[in-house]
Amino acid sequence: MLILGISAFYHDSAAALVRDGQIVAAAQEERFTRKKHDPSFPSNAVAYCLEEAGCRMADIDHVVFYDKPILKFERLLETYLATVPRGFRSFRTAIPVWVKEKLFQKGMLRKKLGEIDGVKSWEGSLLFTEHHQSHAASAFFASPFKSAAVLTMDGVGEWCTTSLGHGRENQLDILKEIRFPHSLGLLYSAFTYYTGFKVNSGEYKVMGLAPYGKPVYAQKILDNIMDLKDDGSFRLDQKYFNYCTGLTMTSSAFHELFDGEPRKPETPLTQREMDLAASVQLVTEEAVSRLARFAREVTGERQLCLAGGVALNCVANGKLLKEGVFDDIWIQPAAGDAGGALGAALAVWHQYLGEERKTNGKDFMEGSYLGPAFEQSEIEKRLSNAGAVFDVLSDDDMISTTADALAEEKAVGWMQGRMEFGPRALGGRSILGDPRSPTMQKTLNLKVKYRESFRPFAPSVRREDVSDWFDLDTDSPYMLLVAEVLERRRYTPNQDEKELFGIDLLNVPRSEVPAITHVDYSARVQTVHKETNPRYWKLLTEFKSRTDCPVLVNTSFNVRGEPIVCTPEDAFHCFMGTEIERLVVGNCVMRKEDQPAHLKKDYKEEFELD
Incomplete structure (x- = not known):
């Protein structure tokens, strides 16, 4: 049984191939096109996966896409309607792209997959998983654990931004969700934007900058922007953000709260940016810690799996491990959207087809060495x-x-x-x-x-x-x-x-x-x-x-x-x-x-x- 997973059209497009539950190959499209975070259909990555497996598209049993475009379109429409007329500019930019391309994604995917084999359209089984299901599956099914609590945290998928799941053998149940516009990933990205770095790329720079500063703004974030509960659930006051209605991350209220406009990219860094980075990092660590404690309480598990872009915050991960809430933590190495391609394929194998997992104390990632090699x-x-x-x-x-x-x-x-x-x-x-x-x-x-x-x-x-x-x-x-x-x-x-x-x-x-x-x-x-x-x-x-x-x-x-x-x-x-x-x-x-x-x-x- 050959299952091809695909993530595409947002950022970090990728393809992954699973044969009878074993990961054969996985790669991001950017490595072949030489375009950082390439969001385009991963034709090169798919072709590589097929070559590694020694097969053609005609041999693939199922292709699975890592999220559900119709649900994402629903979220966009509801968000725009709820914020009329403020969201019109963003609406005018996004909707033509959706109407032209993304609403008809099934046909486009079949066409792109067919081109790889030189035919008009690939007519095999085409499936779609939800975005956070893909993240959760990439975390748990690739992990070494027979059972575990599963946390996924990112910017946003269709509606979900944070999920708590429970994995047991080949079962994975999502127990709780936090939904858009309340998002730990988007909070961090807002500070990434405000400190002058590129969203969906520069978040790790904020993490690296944080130790140079002091978290002097952390309480201001918790008092004004983020209502963080003991169980890790939270709400963000949307008056401080612009990602629902505009083309930027932060609003004038955000700028007023922190006494200035966003730093212009490539200009000198000041102590203020360092302190802002330290503050949002501390708040993120606290939110992750509370979510993990709640996950431990709800599932009763001693192991934790993590995925989603926030799981790449290795400082938060290290502190969580040191806290000892869980005996062991396993983090999907491709925790971002690229890993969704792999998670989608594993979800089909275990959840859709009901196939068993055969754990032996090791994870299934082969050291994450899953890309091309050369003789x-x-x-x-x-x-x-x-x-x-x-x-x-x-x-x-x-x-x-x-x-x-x-x-x-x-x-x-x-x-x-x-x-x-x-x-x-x-x-x-x-x-x-x-x-x-x-x-x-x-x-x-x-x-x-x-x-x-x-x-x-x-x-x-x-x-x-x-x-x-x-x-x-x-x-x-x-x-x-x-x-x-x-x-x-x-x-x-x-x-x-x-x-x-x-x-x-x-x-x-x-x-x-x-x-x-x-x-x-x-x-x-x-x-x-x-x-x-x-x-x-x-x-x-x-x-x-x-x-x-x-x-x-x-x-x-x-x-x-x-x-x-x-x-x-x-x-x-x-x-x-x-x-x-x-x-x-x-x-x-x-x-x-x-x-x-x-x-x-x-x-x-x-x-x-x-």
């Missing part, structure tokens, strides 16, 4: 055609050479095996660095990623070494938990350093691994497991043998505004457009100084800013 011979051919100059080394020599370069504080582009599914690079498509270097964070931000200097970097650490460096002793393979660097690894600040605040904290070395230690001593930890990524685990082992440090800086292999690289050519072009000093693709090793000068690019202006 060594193909890598060499592609790199040669791109003009690259490289050495082909044995496995041991490749690992040894890379570990040497990292110990010499060189930035290394690292492309190995299958591409990751979800927003995080997990050692398949990564830029690596030495975490002991006091200048590595600034170098990678300004000279490699071409992004804001305040942005933190994540550590990869061997699973068996994690508790020796971080206040964490559990699996975190998907970089979705934040934990503090252990006190014995930290440096004690001097008196002058203690008096610093805001962005001035950036240049203060805080631990033995300053490049991955945020200003509050936190780190977004990825545990690396020998079973799921043996090459990356071996590289960490070799680096440890040279430096006594089993940790590496791991950031996604791309520049600001660019999707993570997919192919050897993508990797080489990014290598040549930045100040990355070494590139390792499969067993091919490249040094920047050996490359033809005419192939150098300037990636600073290559992609639209995120």
Whole structure:
């Protein structure tokens, strides 16, 4: 039985293929089109999934779309009618698109699917799940748990913005919902917009900025904007927002409450933006904590599964784990809309078809390495055609050479095996660095990623070494938990350093691994497991043998505004457009100084800013 899941037409389009309940492949469309957050129909991602499975569209038993367009259209119409005449401008922008395209989505989907096989229309079984059903299914059915509480939180699906579910074996029941316009995701996005970042893209920047500030506005948010109850339910006062009736996120009342207009993108950050970020982050953490406590009470479960865009807030996740409300938490690595494609396919297998789950204590994501891989011979051919100059080394020599370069504080582009599914690079498509270097964070931000200097970097650490460096002793393979660097690894600040605040904290070395230690001593930890990524685990082992440090800086292999690289050519072009000093693709090793000068690019202006 082959089930193809699709998410599309909002942001982060993706496709996922499930065969007899096992995940065969999953990928986002942006990785193929090179357009960040590409919302278009995922033709390339579908074609890849079919190729990986060795089948054609004619072989697919069910195609399932990740939400229900008619319900979403109903929400839009009801919202516009409830806010007449204020919503007319937004109505005038959105409705023609819906009438032309989205109301007739069945026909459009069949046409697009048919084009992949070169026929006029695909005439197989076409199903639709609800948006938060897709999120919940991606969380529970892919998890290692036989039963669990399930929380999904995002901006909005059809009507639902937050759901509480209960998963048992192959059953998944949604018990409670919070509905639009009351949304934790849209609250966070409003502050993303107000602090000058891009909605549906810059939320993680707000999370990274928060430790530079103080939550001085948190009570103002709770007193005026958000009525947060003990059970985690909430209501948002809509006079402070503009997402129902306008084309922006915040209203004049919001601007008056916080004493100013939104920050203009790319202008200097001030302490005010840092304090706003700290405030909405604290409120979000409190809401998530209360929702989780209520989920524990209602379901009686000791395990929790999370999905939806808010589940990518790894700071909130880490604090929730530390609270001990649940014994174990599992977060879908593709928690956003891309993961809805996978959840929709799993929902059909277990809920629509009633097929059993076969849990064995491991999750079903295969380390989230579900995208394309390239054979060594193909890598060499592609790199040669791109003009690259490289050495082909044995496995041991490749690992040894890379570990040497990292110990010499060189930035290394690292492309190995299958591409990751979800927003995080997990050692398949990564830029690596030495975490002991006091200048590595600034170098990678300004000279490699071409992004804001305040942005933190994540550590990869061997699973068996994690508790020796971080206040964490559990699996975190998907970089979705934040934990503090252990006190014995930290440096004690001097008196002058203690008096610093805001962005001035950036240049203060805080631990033995300053490049991955945020200003509050936190780190977004990825545990690396020998079973799921043996090459990356071996590289960490070799680096440890040279430096006594089993940790590496791991950031996604791309520049600001660019999707993570997919192919050897993508990797080489990014290598040549930045100040990355070494590139390792499969067993091919490249040094920047050996490359033809005419192939150098300037990636600073290559992609639209995120």
